[in-house]
Amino acid sequence: MFPKKAVQSLIGNKVQIEMKGDNAVLEGVLKSVDDYMNIHLENTVEIVNGERKRVLGSVVLRGNNIIIINPV
Amino acid sequence: MFPKKAVQSLIGNKVQIEMKGDNAVLEGVLKSVDDYMNIHLENTVEIVNGERKRVLGSVVLRGNNIIIINPV
Amino acid sequence: MFPKKAVQSLIGNKVQIEMKGDNAVLEGVLKSVDDYMNIHLENTVEIVNGERKRVLGSVVLRGNNIIIINPV
Amino acid sequence: MFPKKAVQSLIGNKVQIEMKGDNAVLEGVLKSVDDYMNIHLENTVEIVNGERKRVLGSVVLRGNNIIIINPV
Amino acid sequence: MFPKKAVQSLIGNKVQIEMKGDNAVLEGVLKSVDDYMNIHLENTVEIVNGERKRVLGSVVLRGNNIIIINPV
Amino acid sequence: MFPKKAVQSLIGNKVQIEMKGDNAVLEGVLKSVDDYMNIHLENTVEIVNGERKRVLGSVVLRGNNIIIINPV
Numbered sequence: 001m002f003p004k005k006a007v008q009s010l011i012g013n014k015v016q017i018e019m020k021g022d023n024a025v026l027e028g029v030l031k032s033v034d035d036y037m038n039i040h041l042e043n044t045v046e047i048v049n050g051e052r053k054r055v056l057g058s059v060v061l062r063g064n065n066i067i068i069i070n071p072v
Numbered sequence: 073m074f075p076k077k078a079v080q081s082l083i084g085n086k087v088q089i090e091m092k093g094d095n096a097v098l099e100g101v102l103k104s105v106d107d108y109m110n111i112h113l114e115n116t117v118e119i120v121n122g123e124r125k126r127v128l129g130s131v132v133l134r135g136n137n138i139i140i141i142n143p144v
Numbered sequence: 145m146f147p148k149k150a151v152q153s154l155i156g157n158k159v160q161i162e163m164k165g166d167n168a169v170l171e172g173v174l175k176s177v178d179d180y181m182n183i184h185l186e187n188t189v190e191i192v193n194g195e196r197k198r199v200l201g202s203v204v205l206r207g208n209n210i211i212i213i214n215p216v
Numbered sequence: 217m218f219p220k221k222a223v224q225s226l227i228g229n230k231v232q233i234e235m236k237g238d239n240a241v242l243e244g245v246l247k248s249v250d251d252y253m254n255i256h257l258e259n260t261v262e263i264v265n266g267e268r269k270r271v272l273g274s275v276v277l278r279g280n281n282i283i284i285i286n287p288v
Numbered sequence: 289m290f291p292k293k294a295v296q297s298l299i300g301n302k303v304q305i306e307m308k309g310d311n312a313v314l315e316g317v318l319k320s321v322d323d324y325m326n327i328h329l330e331n332t333v334e335i336v337n338g339e340r341k342r343v344l345g346s347v348v349l350r351g352n353n354i355i356i357i358n359p360v
Numbered sequence: 361m362f363p364k365k366a367v368q369s370l371i372g373n374k375v376q377i378e379m380k381g382d383n384a385v386l387e388g389v390l391k392s393v394d395d396y397m398n399i400h401l402e403n404t405v406e407i408v409n410g411e412r413k414r415v416l417g418s419v420v421l422r423g424n425n426i427i428i429i430n431p432v
Contacts, residue, residue, distance in 0.1 A: 001247065003254035003276050019139050020237035020281060021092035026140070031073065037254070037278055038075035038109070044142075059142040060075050062109055062135065063278065065092060067235050068242070070260075070275040091211050093164035098212070103145065110147035110181070116214075131214040132147050134181055134207065137164060163355050165308035170356070175289065182291035182325070188358075203358040204291050206325055206351065209308060217391065219398035219420050236381040236425060253398070253422055279422065283379050284386070286404075286419040307427050309380035314428070319361065326363035326397070332430075347430040348363050350397055350423065353380060 007033050007069055014072040017041070020065045024048050027072060028059070037063030079105050079141055086144040089113070092137045096120045099144060100131070109135030151177050151213055158216040161185070164209045168192045171216060172203070181207030223249050223285055230288040233257070236281045240264050243288060244275070253279030295321050295357055302360040305329070308353045312336050315360060316347070325351030367393050367429055374432040377401070380425045384408045387432060388419070397423030 001009070010030050017026045017039065025048075028041030044056040073081070082102050089098045089111065097120075100113030116128040145153070154174050161170045161183065169192075172185030188200040217225070226246050233242045233255065241264075244257030260272040289297070298318050305314045305327065313336075316329030332344040361369070370390050377386045377399065385408075388401030404416040 001256065002250050003248055003256045004250065006248070006256045006274070006276050018238065022090065022139050032075055032078070034074050034076065040073065040075045040078045056140075056142050058078070059140050060078050061140055062138045064136050064280050065139050066278045067238050067281050068272075068275050068277055070272050094162065094211050104147055104150070106146050106148065112145065112147040112150045128212075128214050130150070131212050132150050133212055134210045136208050137211050166306065166355050176291055176294070178290050178292065184289065184291040184294045200356075200358050202294070203356050204294050205356055206354045207291075208352050209355050217400065218394050219392055219400045219423075220394065222392070222400045222418070222420050234382065280424050282422045283382050283425050284416075284419050284421055286416050310378065310427050320363055320366070322362050322364065328361065328363045328366045344428075344430050346366070347428050348367050349428055350426045351363075352424050353427050 004033075004035070004037070007037065010069070010071055015041075015069055016047075016072055017061060017069050018067045019061060020067055024053060026056070026059070026061070028056075034063070037066055037069075039063065039066065039069075076105075076107070076109070079109065082141070082143055087113075087141055088119070088144055089133060089141050090139045091133060092139055096125060098128070098131070098133070100128075106135070109138055111135065111138065111141075148177075148179070148181070151181065154213070154215055159185075159213055160191075160216055161205060161213050162211045163205060164211055168197060170200070170203070170205070172200075178207070181210055181213075183207065183210065183213075220249075220251070220253070223253065226285070226287055231257075231285055232263075232288055233277060233285050234283045235277060236283055240269060242272070242275070242277070244272075250279070253282055255279065255282065255285075292321075292323070292325070295325065298357070298359055303329075303357055304335070304360055305349060305357050306355045307349060308355055312341060314344070314347070314349070316344075322351070325354055325357075327351065327354065327357075364393075364395070364397070367397065370429070370431055375401075375429055376407075376432055377421060377429050378427045379421060380427055384413060386416070386419070386421070388416075394423070397426055399423065399426065399429075
């Protein structure tokens with residue numbers, strides 16, 4: 001399964017995403033992903049050192065600044 | 073809804089944008105966005121640690137340096 | 145007005161540009177901009193903490209390392 | 217052998233990958249890689265200063281944030 | 289004059305280039321530049337805090353990591 | 361000679377490569393390079409502050425994270 005398919009297979013599921021230039025990990029429900037790995041998350045929370053820091057709700061993440069995506 | 077559509081749906085609304093290489097969060101009214109997620113914001117203010125730091129007015133943000141976009 | 149058009153509308157005017165990986169803000173007259181937001185500035189000065197630090201004159205900035213462009 | 221072929225030749229093998237903006241090295245089994253060097257790893261563990269820090273399992277890594285890939 | 293033309297016009301001249309992720313400024317003679325602003329410099333020296341630190345000779349710089357190019 | 365040709369001309373030779381987000385310099389024999397400047401190095405060693413730190417052997421480097429390539 002190609003990397004993009006592996007991400008698409010997670011739609012509807014909770015994922016954690018680490019972004020470049022941001023200490024927080026973002027956790028939310030993967031709503032959509034496009035060819036550039038731009039991502040739409042819902043029910044997003046920011047997690048710093050394992051603790052929920054901020055509720056962000058619906059956010060869009062720029063694909064090229066994603067480091068790692070993993071299912072929770 | 074694809075990530076880019078999710079951003080386009082915010083045109084005319086107030087958004088917060090976190091940029092790579094910049095400690096501030098930018099808050100402004102989303103005027104336009106293109107395919108690279110380059111963004112034109114108006115009435116932009118820089119927010120550092122939750123406080124308004126500088127009034128920037130009309131600015132253009134380079135898409136590839138956007139980390140996260142969320143509606144306010 | 146799309147983000148690139150918003151930048152093109154500033155040609156001939158003084159702009160401030162914040163670059164990734166550079167503490168300084170660059171201020172100069174926008175001579176030209178291309179589709180990648182590569183930028184040619186003239187009469188450029190480096191501004192650090194609100195003070196002119198260095199006179200750079202004519203410079204070219206790589207578009208993908210631009211964070212924010214705003215008219216002065 | 218071109219760089220991408222060199223990576224493809226590692227599919228099914230254990231690799232270590234250093235990511236930009238992340239102190240950890242990721243070690244896992246290379247499941248797939250695409251033209252952008254986006255990577256799907258399984259049985260992934262995070263290694264910090266030579267010690268296993270976290271078990272991540274199945275992850276997707278964004279290609280443009282990969283610094284170096286080497287077989288273990 | 290478009291930004292790329294402005295760089296091409298410097299071929300054969302001494303330029304200073306600031307790179308992302310590198311404290312040094314590189315100074316050398318611009319031998320060639322391509323559409324991505326990848327650059328071939330000769331007689332290159334690394335300059336840190338205004339002092340020559342290392343002689344590098346012939347080097348290639350990746351365009352996307354260039355912040356600023358200016359003629360000396 | 362265009363920048364990419366300048367790199368191709370180094371195939372089979374020892375080169376030093378500085379990567380973004382990595383304090384080490386990588387030294388190895390250039391096996392191959394593609395259009396994105398992705399690079400395959402063999403007999404690679406990591407050099408930190410002028411000292412060999414780690415033997416890495418065969419590695420692949422993502423082109424967009426290369427800052428500078430120079431022949432040794």
